[in-house]
Amino acid sequence: MTGFMPVIYPDELVYSWFCRYYVHSGYPTNRMALEDILYNRHNNPSKEFLGHLNPEMEQVIKNMYQIDELILEHTMFPQYARFIECANKKDALYRLGNDFCDAHHLFSILPRNEGDQYLKYCPVCASEDRKQYGETYWHRNHQIRNMNVCTRHECRLAKSTILAKSEQSFTLDPAETVVQDAMVKYDVNSLEIEFASYMEEIFETPMNFENDTAINDILYYGMERTKYMSSTGRTRNTKMLADDIQKYYREIGLNEIASVYQIQRTLSGNRSDFSVVCQIAFYLGISIDNLLHPSLSEELILKREGNRGSKEETPEGWNQYDEEMAPILEKVAHDIYYGNINDTGRPERVSERLIYKYAGLANHRLDNMPKCCRVLSKYKESYAQNWARRLVWAYKKVKADKVDKPVFWCDIRKISGVKKKNADIIIPLLDQYADKITTDAIKSLIEPENDTNLEEDN
Ligand SMILES: [Zn+2]
Numbered sequence: 001m002t003g004f005m006p007v008i009y010p011d012e013l014v015y016s017w018f019c020r021y022y023v024h025s026g027y028p029t030n031r032m033a034l035e036d037i038l039y040n041r042h043n044n045p046s047k048e049f050l051g052h053l054n055p056e057m058e059q060v061i062k063n064m065y066q067i068d069e070l071i072l073e074h075t076m077f078p079q080y081a082r083f084i085e086c087a088n089k090k091d092a093l094y095r096l097g098n099d100f101c102d103a104h105h106l107f108s109i110l111p112r113n114e115g116d117q118y119l120k121y122c123p124v125c126a127s128e129d130r131k132q133y134g135e136t137y138w139h140r141n142h143q144i145r146n147m148n149v150c151t152r153h154e155c156r157l158a159k160s161t162i163l164a165k166s167e168q169s170f171t172l173d174p175a176e177t178v179v180q181d182a183m184v185k186y187d188v189n190s191l192e193i194e195f196a197s198y199m200e201e202i203f204e205t206p207m208n209f210e211n212d213t214a215i216n217d218i219l220y221y222g223m224e225r226t227k228y229m230s231s232t233g234r235t236r237n238t239k240m241l242a243d244d245i246q247k248y249y250r251e252i253g254l255n256e257i258a259s260v261y262q263i264q265r266t267l268s269g270n271r272s273d274f275s276v277v278c279q280i281a282f283y284l285g286i287s288i289d290n291l292l293h294p295s296l297s298e299e300l301i302l303k304r305e306g307n308r309g310s311k312e313e314t315p316e317g318w319n320q321y322d323e324e325m326a327p328i329l330e331k332v333a334h335d336i337y338y339g340n341i342n343d344t345g346r347p348e349r350v351s352e353r354l355i356y357k358y359a360g361l362a363n364h365r366l367d368n369m370p371k372c373c374r375v376l377s378k379y380k381e382s383y384a385q386n387w388a389r390r391l392v393w394a395y396k397k398v399k400a401d402k403v404d405k406p407v408f409w410c411d412i413r414k415i416s417g418v419k420k421k422n423a424d425i426i427i428p429l430l431d432q433y434a435d436k437i438t439t440d441a442i443k444s445l446i447e448p449e450n451d452t453n454l455e456e457d458n
Helices: 014-024 032-039 054-065 067-076 076-079 086-098 123-133 188-204 213-221 238-252 260-267 274-284 288-292 300-312 318-337 351-359 370-377 382-402 409-416 420-432 436-446
Strands: 118-121 158-163
Touching: 014 032, 032 054, 054 260, 054 382, 054 420, 067 076, 076 086, 076 188, 076 213, 158 420, 188 238, 188 274, 188 288, 213 260, 213 274, 213 288, 238 260, 238 274, 238 318, 260 351, 300 370, 318 351, 318 370, 351 409, 382 420, 382 436, 409 436, 420 436
Parallel strands: none
Antiparallel strands: 118 158
């Protein structure tokens, strides 16, 4: 049975709307409301997107709004999809609205840093909402990553106690119940407000589904006539740019400043994260119009194409480049090794392919960079070693998630991606990465003769 569905407020998150549905319909428990909203309580519920709706609720919603409109105007879609290729953008919109696909499969959703762990709110907006609507709600703009201020009231956003992540425990927590009267803090500097407004406007501008100018091309032109690019456009110094950007945002006091390698990867066209693009573009003084509605002439794009081969910060000499890149590669390799590069957290093998991909380095450059190669050799491991390390990681993660419940092979196989047929080469390596109790537990799960776990090893 579906209850009473209120109208959605301006800039309200769909999640917030569902929270109010729960309250207004008078459900006795959160669980019962979720059962009426979602196809399955455990099937990708989401605070940032729609989640997987059940057919009855889907119909109720479709009678009120177009699903695309909800996704574009009431979910965090514009944050994640803003700068991806048009074809992927269209596909993502379609799959979120029609297949209720898990957003993690559609674009990169990076782990959150500390400042963005909880849903945020503006105390002044909350009291205005209460005056106008009789209740407050979770505003979407406030949840943009790195958004720390309310641009309307020029005050600091407050952090609630509600996790912004959807994965672990998903409950409907209405802002009206959670948001208390908080002290309004106006200790915001004008540059911080300017940057927040810039992000917000980019976030809110209707999405462009046709113009496929790559974001790194646009940023490239933003670098023209700056000290970061030679007058011919053949050489650019992204290391200097990245250092300056970091210094700049440290002064503004941003909670997650783009790292040197995120900046390099974005400029080399390997990534297009909203926050990183906004930071680079704002720093370079690229107008919102030029960023979102670029009209780069064909001549310019061809010139850029021509420079592509020699594009990456070709410095005076390899030695200097090697020197500069070594600490960056160290960080990238460390992140790959310990699983900080992806949002699953799975430790990966530091392969040359991943290094080129994540460091934004052109292929085969490492041949000329002895210092970088030495850094990488520290992280060298065989496939078997990596599998063993992944198993230990997966076992500990599942064990922590399941608390006192038993751990099965299928749990750890799923997240580790390790196959049983390799058990004989993995088992002897396990004790390099874990204590005896853990190793024994993993062995008992992976050993081929263990009949209780004979399932689906594909
Ligand atoms: Zn406000």
